[in-house]
Amino acid sequence: MTHDIEDFFARANRHLVQVSSVRDHSARLHEAVAESLEALREAALAKGLPLAAVSGHRALTRQIEIWNGKFERARARGLSEDDAVDDVLRYSAPPGWSRHHWGTDVDLFLDRTDLLPRLEAEDWESGGPCAELLALLDEIAYDFGFFRPYRGECSGYLPEPWHWSHQPMASAWLNGLAALDWPAWLTTRPYRGATSVLGRLADLFPRYVLTFDSPPV
Numbered sequence: 001m002t003h004d005i006e007d008f009f010a011r012a013n014r015h016l017v018q019v020s021s022v023r024d025h026s027a028r029l030h031e032a033v034a035e036s037l038e039a040l041r042e043a044a045l046a047k048g049l050p051l052a053a054v055s056g057h058r059a060l061t062r063q064i065e066i067w068n069g070k071f072e073r074a075r076a077r078g079l080s081e082d083d084a085v086d087d088v089l090r091y092s093a094p095p096g097w098s099r100h101h102w103g104t105d106v107d108l109f110l111d112r113t114d115l116l117p118r119l120e121a122e123d124w125e126s127g128g129p130c131a132e133l134l135a136l137l138d139e140i141a142y143d144f145g146f147f148r149p150y151r152g153e154c155s156g157y158l159p160e161p162w163h164w165s166h167q168p169m170a171s172a173w174l175n176g177l178a179a180l181d182w183p184a185w186l187t188t189r190p191y192r193g194a195t196s197v198l199g200r201l202a203d204l205f206p207r208y209v210l211t212f213d214s215p216p217v
């Protein structure tokens, strides 16, 4: 049963292709999503806004490294296990719960040599370097299948204006994810703080996986 979850995510490792990335970065997405992103990139470029990916697909093992690092730093600041989990959850998904595992979700930035790519909300606010890009994406991205799941309205995460999800592909993954045996996997303590997550699974799974901001209608 435990291996079902790892097998599930191993499926996402297939069909990945490189997409246009900002300098020094590399990102891969499912080939169908990559095709849609390229079409969106061309449409944005025609408006004078060169967008590119900062990150795309992320393997389960990589998310475990990221999560464990952040969790350890929170614990080192004196937080309890539960508080450390809550602290990391503000921005990062527990391993297995990140939409980046699917090859359907991408973090975008403006591809300009005078800008340092980083994922900070202030860059996307009015007057920030990515404000114009955000306004354009909010207008046209859904025509290419992309929506913003973390707008700060419903999801448990803080707003992530850089994070875009390919809705038709992502909804199929989400259905599969909800059917997995998370209690069995978490019992094996696959990452730091998993015991805390297991103890609060009924609260955390709906809040951080099933609840996100809907695509436009």
Ligand SMILES: [Zn+2]
Residues within 6 Å of the ligand: 100, 105, 106, 107, 160, 162, 163, 164
């Ligand atoms: Zn993201």
